[in-house]
Amino acid sequence: MNKKILYVDMDGVLVDFQSAINQLSEETKHAYENRLDEVPGIFSLMKPTKNGIEAITELYKYYEIYILSTPPWNNPSAWTDKLQWVQKYLPKIGHKRLILSHHKHLNKGDYLIDDRRANGVSKFEGKHIFYGKGEFKNWMTVYKFLIKNWGFKKIEAKKEEDLIYKITHNKDRKALNELYNFYGHIIEMVVLQYSDELSNKEHKIIQSKAKKGFINAIMKYDTECKFQLMTFAIWIIRQEILKYTSKRDGFKLLPISRIKQIR
């Protein structure tokens, strides 16, 4: 399956520029007033933005990702610092996927997440996700948009049936992963209804409960029934997540029949 190409800007998107400025002395700030991006080594001081690394790590399952950044022309250390930043914070995803350019529109692709229109962004052939503006005010909103718009290829009914057979009869993990790849983004959309914070470890726990629910659904699914697999699976996934959140929050889940009795 060909993945769509996604470019991600660094400054102000993956990288918190302000976090480096906060570490500069008053003298340096004064000396480089209005050109703080030229302070030698400033890019090595920058911290990641909230949810940025986590979102990229998740999106990597669905998109072909490249980091696309413009280093200041008059600050040679920024070119090295940007490479080292990617090596430090995105060692796997960013490996040999850093593009430094003042002409971002020359890169072919589907999406570009950027907080500015400069350096060719306004001429980019795909969709510019204008980070920090309108509906894309932070990483969570960008993440939800990209999960929702992943645009997966629909699985053929016969193929789905074969995979379900392999999973239920032979406990075939490869078949499970293949089926999961088709529906992973739908499962993640259910997860996002219960967890709105990617950097929180709760998100990982809820993801694991959702995956457990998905596997349970496959095991119980009757390919002869009228429901589609995911209609059935979403219901089981929700049950699995609710079982966890109710225990975590000290609630008890009751069957509907019992609720009617109480009323």
Ligand SMILES: [Mg+2]
């Ligand atoms: Mg930027």
